[in-house]
Amino acid sequence: MELTRRSILCGGTVAGLAALVAPGGARAQAQAMRPLTGAELVAAANLGGEVGYIVADARSGLVLEAMNADHAMAPASTAKTITTLYALETLGSSYRFTTRLLATGPVSGGVLRGDLILAGGADPTLETDGLAELAAQLVRAGVRGVTGKFYTWGGAIPYAAEIAADQPVHVGYNPSISGLILNYNRVHFRWKRGQGGYALAMEAWSEKYQPAAYTIDATLTNRKAPLFDYRQAGGKEHWTVASGGLNKAGSLWLPVRLPEAYAGDVFQSLARAQGCVLPAPEPLRSLPGGARELAARRSVDLPVILRSMLKYSTNITAEAVGMTATAARGVNAARGASGAAMSAWLSGKLGGAKARFVDHSGLGAEDRISPLEMVRAVTLLGPKAGLRGLMKPFGLRDAAGRTVTVPGLRVDAKTGTLNFVSTLTGFITAPDGTELTFAIFTGDLARRARAQGGQPEGSKAWIGRSKILQSQLITRWATLYG
Incomplete structure (x- = not known):
């Protein structure tokens, strides 16, 4: 089914989600051990703060599972995903600096x-x-x-x-x-x-x-x-x-x-x-x-620059690209004002959005976007921009944090990391070929605010648990909805 404004991702809420989850219970019950639910995985991660996630069918836009998906959170460097879409539409793929x-x-x-x-x-x-x-x-x-x-x-x-x-x-x-x-x-x-x-x-x-x-x-x-x-x-x-x-x-x-x-x-x-x-x-x-x-x-063409930016999460590249796009629109491109211009653009593209950007890199903790809005942007705008081809493969981790490979499962995504903030968004291809889009946001901004510079105590271990949770959720989704 072609994604339209009448599909679920075009709404502003995920209320009543339980009735919209794709069938999969019979398969799960047939397994010798019941897989943990998303809520159970979140509880086991013991992150505190806030956790929000959403996964959707990439072709239809049907929301398959979500938690706190419409709650605005700090996106960290996943904000560069929106900057990429904004710049490509504004400047074009042949743009060179x-x-x-x-x-x-x-x-x-x-x-x-x-x-x-x-x-x-x-x-x-x-x-x-x-x-x-x-x-x-x-x-x-x-x-x-x-x-x-x-x-x-x-x-x-x-x-x-x-x-x-x-x-x-x-x-x-x-x-x-x-x-x-x-x-x-x-x-x-x-x-x-x-x-x-x-x-x-x-x-x-x-x-x-x-x-x-x-x-x-x-x-x-x-x-x-x-x-x-x-x-x-x-x-x-x-x-x-x-x-x-x-x-x-x-x-x-x-x-x-x-x-x-x-x-x-x-x-x-x-x-x-x-x-x-x-x-x-x-x-x-x-x-x-x-x-x-x-x-x-x-310079080289814009998509080459953006691919490198997403791979290495280069903050100055995101700011230069985003502010150049804003200037090309004839709008005030100063820091803060340019972020607001990108926020307005996103709202127009999605038919209404509450996302608020101060910068284009996500380095500051003031940016806000919900997992739902992020997935809507990735699903609605990503294919035309060739977004998946610009993202890098995401390596899954087991419960001990070691890299693991699941045959047939591919994830292309953008990560985001600040002290006590860890985010991920992108595309999943399940072993059976099912295409999914997703966003997982975790953040403890109160704990981040109490930390004083450098690498605050506990942040590294917290981020490690968040990344394990991300892998667990992705594996769960590929099993249930693939």
Whole structure:
């Protein structure tokens, strides 16, 4: 049966669900041991907080089983599923992000008679190697210097200092948002202890090139906590690191908060290495009229970017993609406003929805969507967008948390994880070929709010129990409804 607005998933409630569950009791009763019900599995998981789930027939939209399915909960990174659908419909599958070098004057005698502008296009995939390609294009265009200034512009999407305010200051998955993004707006911090003490480096690390980042530095300080502290001064970023917290050698990615200065600094180094000397970069508020393109780097097609985003759950990619889609709709694309625009879009597509998004990545705990609305989106909008092909296979776990394989059972899904929040949504193919869609949300936001930064006590074990519950529910559904 074709999915229509008269099917169950198009309603706003799952009241009276028991009468709508597909027959399966006779098969279950015939088994030597009765499988646990969904409610019994939830009780055994002992999560506390809230648990909501729903599974539906992917072809008809018939709801097969649910618990608290119409209760809005924090989706964590499953919010990226909605962002994927939103971006593909708005921008199209052939969309590519473009980073450009613009000139305000002619090139004569190896010199640009005017200003050079590094203009970001909100490309979340731009890395140092790609910036080096742009520098090579500039040199091939005959530019060895400029008479004017070197500007950087990140106004393709609005700036935000961070994605979520409740994250530790040093985590690389919570960088700034800007229309000029380099290395996912992260810098590679490296340390090594020698006879004279520690040697520290801040680098724009990429596969081929690792230039120093001169607008970001780190110094050691004699303190126990916090491990990292951050401040800005003079248009640069300064980190202090507790010396007692470092081992002999290591590295990690730190978030960048001044992305235009960072990208301009790195580009200046890359251009100099190829024989083009540029002045120090300066930020530009708006692009001048009449500037012409000297060079450009275009990203891969949008679906390739989204597949990687869903696989690695890259937060800055979700924000850049979502905010670009909002800007393309001619709506305020600032953080918060862009999330609200996606919420309104989803409500329009589903014929009414109460979902509320503050961001596009789910990194913050303020987003809300019900399992029912998530499954409606996956079922109604997913096939046209090719959503399942963008999701990654989900590995089932047994009661001890070990990976297991069920012959003929395939799950393609998006996970979501925050402290005391674990979510999952996607597609199931049962061993007999039955296609199902589902969402499982678990969250203890009260316990999360009481935790203080880092990895709070008990969160890892809690998430482990939630993931086991997810596997148990999926296996149950594939058995009963497949």
